[in-house]
Amino acid sequence: MKLTDIAAPDYFHKVVDCQWACPAHTPVPEYIRLIAQGRYGDAYMINWKSNVFPGILGRTCDRPCEPACRRGRVEKDPVAICRLKRVAADYKEDIKERLPKAVEKGKRNGKRIALVGAGPASLTVARDLAPMGYECVVFDGDFRSGGMMRSQIPKFRLPDKVIDEECNYILDLGVEFRGGRPVESLKKLLAEGWDAVFVGSGAPRGRELDIPGRKEAAKNIHIGIDWLSSVSFGHINSIGKRVIVLGGGNTAMDCCRSSRRLGGEDVKVIVRSGFEEMKASPWEKEDAMHEGIPIHNYLVPKEFTHRDGKLTGVTFEKVKAEYDEKGRRKLVNAGEPDQHFECDDVLVAVGQENSFPWIERDIGLEFDQWDMPKVDPKTFVSTNPQVFFGGDAAFGPKNIIWAVAHGHEAAVSIDKYLSGEDMNVRPLPAVEVVSQKMGIHEWSYDNDIANDKRYRVPTRDNVIALKDIRTEVELGYDDKLAFQEAQRCLNCDVQTVFTGQLCIECDACVDICPMDCITFTHNGEEADLRTRLKAPAQNLTQDLYVADNLKTGRVMVKDEDVCLHCGLCAERCPTGAWDMQKYLIEMTQAEQACRSRA
Amino acid sequence: MTYIVKPKFHHPALPKNALGYTHRDYEGSVSTLCAGCGHDSISAAIIEACFELAIEPHRVAKLSGIGCSSKTPTYFLGQSHGFNSVHGRMPSVLTGANLANRDLIYLGVSGDGDSASIGLGQFAHAIRRGVNMVYIVENNGVYGLTKGQFSATADRGSKAKRGAVNNDSSIDLVAMAMQLGATFVARSFSGDKEQLVPIIKAAIEHKGAAFIDVLSPCVAFNNHLGSTKSFDFVRMHNEAVNRLDFITGRTPITVDYEPGTVEIVEQHDGSKIALRKLNAEYNIHDKLAAMSFLLHHAAEGQIVTGLLYVDSDPDDLHAHLATVDAPLNSLGEKELCPGSATLEKFNASLR
Numbered sequence A: 001m002k003l004t005d006i007a008a009p010d011y012f013h014k015v016v017d018c019q020w021a022c023p024a025h026t027p028v029p030e031y032i033r034l035i036a037q038g039r040y041g042d043a044y045m046i047n048w049k050s051n052v053f054p055g056i057l058g059r060t061c062d063r064p065c066e067p068a069c070r071r072g073r074v075e076k077d078p079v080a081i082c083r084l085k086r087v088a089a090d091y092k093e094d095i096k097e098r099l100p101k102a103v104e105k106g107k108r109n110g111k112r113i114a115l116v117g118a119g120p121a122s123l124t125v126a127r128d129l130a131p132m133g134y135e136c137v138v139f140d141g142d143f144r145s146g147g148m149m150r151s152q153i154p155k156f157r158l159p160d161k162v163i164d165e166e167c168n169y170i171l172d173l174g175v176e177f178r179g180g181r182p183v184e185s186l187k188k189l190l191a192e193g194w195d196a197v198f199v200g201s202g203a204p205r206g207r208e209l210d211i212p213g214r215k216e217a218a219k220n221i222h223i224g225i226d227w228l229s230s231v232s233f234g235h236i237n238s239i240g241k242r243v244i245v246l247g248g249g250n251t252a253m254d255c256c257r258s259s260r261r262l263g264g265e266d267v268k269v270i271v272r273s274g275f276e277e278m279k280a281s282p283w284e285k286e287d288a289m290h291e292g293i294p295i296h297n298y299l300v301p302k303e304f305t306h307r308d309g310k311l312t313g314v315t316f317e318k319v320k321a322e323y324d325e326k327g328r329r330k331l332v333n334a335g336e337p338d339q340h341f342e343c344d345d346v347l348v349a350v351g352q353e354n355s356f357p358w359i360e361r362d363i364g365l366e367f368d369q370w371d372m373p374k375v376d377p378k379t380f381v382s383t384n385p386q387v388f389f390g391g392d393a394a395f396g397p398k399n400i401i402w403a404v405a406h407g408h409e410a411a412v413s414i415d416k417y418l419s420g421e422d423m424n425v426r427p428l429p430a431v432e433v434v435s436q437k438m439g440i441h442e443w444s445y446d447n448d449i450a451n452d453k454r455y456r457v458p459t460r461d462n463v464i465a466l467k468d469i470r471t472e473v474e475l476g477y478d479d480k481l482a483f484q485e486a487q488r489c490l491n492c493d494v495q496t497v498f499t500g501q502l503c504i505e506c507d508a509c510v511d512i513c514p515m516d517c518i519t520f521t522h523n524g525e526e527a528d529l530r531t532r533l534k535a536p537a538q539n540l541t542q543d544l545y546v547a548d549n550l551k552t553g554r555v556m557v558k559d560e561d562v563c564l565h566c567g568l569c570a571e572r573c574p575t576g577a578w579d580m581q582k583y584l585i586e587m588t589q590a591e592q593a594c595r596s597r598a
Numbered sequence B: 001m002t003y004i005v006k007p008k009f010h011h012p013a014l015p016k017n018a019l020g021y022t023h024r025d026y027e028g029s030v031s032t033l034c035a036g037c038g039h040d041s042i043s044a045a046i047i048e049a050c051f052e053l054a055i056e057p058h059r060v061a062k063l064s065g066i067g068c069s070s071k072t073p074t075y076f077l078g079q080s081h082g083f084n085s086v087h088g089r090m091p092s093v094l095t096g097a098n099l100a101n102r103d104l105i106y107l108g109v110s111g112d113g114d115s116a117s118i119g120l121g122q123f124a125h126a127i128r129r130g131v132n133m134v135y136i137v138e139n140n141g142v143y144g145l146t147k148g149q150f151s152a153t154a155d156r157g158s159k160a161k162r163g164a165v166n167n168d169s170s171i172d173l174v175a176m177a178m179q180l181g182a183t184f185v186a187r188s189f190s191g192d193k194e195q196l197v198p199i200i201k202a203a204i205e206h207k208g209a210a211f212i213d214v215l216s217p218c219v220a221f222n223n224h225l226g227s228t229k230s231f232d233f234v235r236m237h238n239e240a241v242n243r244l245d246f247i248t249g250r251t252p253i254t255v256d257y258e259p260g261t262v263e264i265v266e267q268h269d270g271s272k273i274a275l276r277k278l279n280a281e282y283n284i285h286d287k288l289a290a291m292s293f294l295l296h297h298a299a300e301g302q303i304v305t306g307l308l309y310v311d312s313d314p315d316d317l318h319a320h321l322a323t324v325d326a327p328l329n330s331l332g333e334k335e336l337c338p339g340s341a342t343l344e345k346f347n348a349s350l351r
């Protein structure tokens, strides 16, 4: 097998599973250590730089980092990375002085950028570009900034004050927000002479459910995302006692939980698929069920029943899952009688779509066969070199952290485009490597491994929580719980770095390693090597670290999979052939420095 | 300067033995020896051997003397019985324990100082009495614990860390063990677990006095140029005569080998050792030839390793003394103290 090039920035980045999995590549273990030290402001700033909305994401992120977390491979649950982010936001000192300053009007670079939509994607682009002197103007049909973070996510999960604070950090950089101003024509906008346009208009249309009775009972059938935004903006504040929510995604979970707070007493979620395959995150399902909302599965809606123009219920066909020889699932009739559920209102949350009625199709901006704009997945430019897309508008509905990640990349592209550089040449991340050795058996990180199980985030009692839709349910960790949870982090960014020339092949590291990660053996093909290690290396997503320069001609093979980063190998090595080195990897964002570095 | 406790987490795919234990279950407390000490590797080899043999930890008694090597029983088999005797006295304590309870597996762990200097007499007598045990000497050529004075196994002409030359002849414990009647004699190297682990397993299965000399570099005091017990020197001068590929219980050996390359050694209890010969002439059943082979190579500065001698039909101290089959602790007061009449009879038989 080829020797490992540990100088390649991706190699050690992949070992930091959480950071690698985070679309914005937030340096997770770095901020978790700061939280453990009580340095909340510093932890917040690390997050703010990477993901722009730490307080919002610390409450709402889809957290792709957590399923990736190494801790989940050595015990049951990953580190509560997301809720620790909230801790940084909740307990930080005033950080305003540490934010970039707005560039005064006269000192700007003269380039003007229009941003359509004030969601996380646009706001990220503006945050990256405004401090560089770009004039950024954000348009939105809504009167307040935040996009769906404001209009869709219910207030009991994300209070307005958190959205205000973090959107304002961006608007205070000299970004102009024009609320209540939907852009009705891209053609016209371009004619206004903007240097670049960023489209962050989201995926604003809720999918319809066209079954018999839809029209007749329309008064009591609501499209989930429209209903949620009306609730958010205070246009709707009640619902019938008996509510059925159709759909199994996160929108459905927000609909049912909101209903419980607006007068819904008998609220149920009914899904086509099986419970396990529902799109909603496991924790969203748990939260809904905790509020007394049952989830019925394998029921396909067939008809809305109604009497005298009033909805009376929904009829469902009972189905079961069948798999064809390719393992594809099909829902087929289960051979049981149809089921009818009575209700007063139905919320339809069966999907979300893009729609660009305001983009003319004759302005050199091509759309594909699904009527989506053709967008380059690396640079986010459309087929019109002046127009960029990001967030849900680019590739369909995802989530906030992806919108942020798109925003950063689009900002780099816009900056390169407006500086006359090739936007396909992307800047490399900044990598910093520092040995953590302080003395014999002493490291500048806490290498002792905590055995604690994941701590639950304290929540408000249902009785109080269900009374008011604006009462936040989660209370967040207090400082003590935050410390204990932070200590569960395995410091995966503190890397084991091996120097073959120093090794005397005494086996001390092999013997001490609690996870049987290290083997000295003769080299071979990777597939063969993986079977010959002290413990089989069955997780193919995790690399083998292979190094040579040993006197016996063997190689050192380390399976990165379940390494605890405990540093015992380095403590036991008599010659310093192992060292624990912190790899801080920061993705390059649009800023002055990235131009020269690329 | 304390080590963190070795984390409890273990690899999710660790194999389990017949008892449902992983090798981690055979560990002891965390070692306090110098980082890189060969002794720690021997501990790891003992752990691996006991794991592979699926030995119930409570069936093992670990006994040792004084020295870094003698400290190691604390670092493996944390659930087994242990006795840390005074310097050089492990063999007599082990002998006594073995006489009292013949049902346990006895693991004597000692150093070259503990066994070849202060305890040489004890070593000799436990071996010649044929105590059923595994006697391991962790041989580094120095008194590690007292900061590196030459021990009695240091080779003549070898150099101490600060340059002093050893002018005394060295004691070869392997040659002595053969001469004294050990029925299983081996030498290995802490840096070669592939060789060492099966040797320890075979020794545990052997029902007689099994002696293993394990070269075990002292990284603090005896791993320099001029030492004949350093990692580099042992690796360069290692003359391995064979490798024990594996040992099995009573199940037949089914692996195919090229003819002539493998010798199956059947032990008295029916367990078998598959021996891959590296030196075609070497015969592990011919004690005289083995001793001459050893001395010959020692004179050339070669270190002969492998299973060096085995008596497939050993007997032990209990057989010599015709003791009862049951361990003494399982006997009642009546059997242990049969009364004055019986004593009278016994005394009369001696007159």
Ligand SMILES: Cc1cc2nc3c(=O)[nH]c(=O)nc-3n(C[C@H](O)[C@H](O)[C@H](O)COP(=O)(O)OP(=O)(O)OC[C@H]3O[C@@H](n4cnc5c(N)ncnc54)[C@H](O)[C@@H]3O)c2cc1C
Binding pocket: A060, A061, A062, A116, A117, A118, A119, A120, A121, A122, A139, A140, A141, A142, A146, A147, A148, A149, A152, A153, A181, A182, A183, A184, A200, A201, A202, A203, A204, A225, A228, A250, A251, A254, A352, A358, A390, A391, A392, A393, A397, A398, A399, A400, A401, A403
């Ligand atoms: C019910 C629900 C709950 C969700 N919960 C979560 C969650 O918990 N965590 C998570 O990560 N994600 C969640 N999401 C997804 C998340 O909100 C979106 O993925 C994210 O907000 C997309 O960001 P964006 O910047 O692409 O656009 P959006 O946030 O959708 O913002 C687009 C903005 O553009 C405006 N706009 C559209 N067209 C025009 C136009 N022509 N002119 C001017 N303005 C226009 C819209 O008014 C809107 O304000 C949820 C989504 C829904 C529907």
Ligand SMILES: Cc1ncc(C[n+]2csc(CCOP(=O)(O)OP(=O)(O)O)c2C)c(N)n1
Binding pocket: B066, B067, B068, B069, B070, B087, B110, B111, B112, B113, B114, B115, B118, B138, B140, B142, B143, B144, B145, B146, B151
């Ligand atoms: C009766 C007695 N004499 C001397 C000592 C001092 N002493 C302690 S350890 C040791 C030598 C140990 O050497 P060895 O058995 O080779 O162990 P190592 O530390 O090298 O593993 C000596 C002489 C002692 N503890 N007790």
Ligand code: SF4
Binding pocket: A016, A017, A018, A019, A028, A029, A068, A069, A070, A071, A078, A079, A081, A488, A489, A490, A491, A492, A493
């Ligand atoms: S243990 Fe810590 S550093 Fe490692 S993956 Fe999990 S959160 Fe990231």
Ligand code: SF4
Binding pocket: A496, A512, A513, A514, A515, A516, A517, A518, A562, A563, A564, A565, A566, A567, A568, A569, A570
């Ligand atoms: S840091 Fe070293 S000793 Fe600890 S688990 Fe990783 S490889 Fe093993």
Ligand code: SF4
Binding pocket: A502, A503, A504, A505, A506, A507, A508, A509, A510, A569, A572, A573, A574, A575, A576, A577, A578, B036
């Ligand atoms: S502990 Fe150090 S010297 Fe010993 S084998 Fe491991 S890396 Fe090599």
Ligand SMILES: [Mg+2]
Binding pocket: B067, B069, B111, B112, B113, B138, B139, B140, B141, B142, B143, B144, B151
């Ligand atoms: Mg010694």
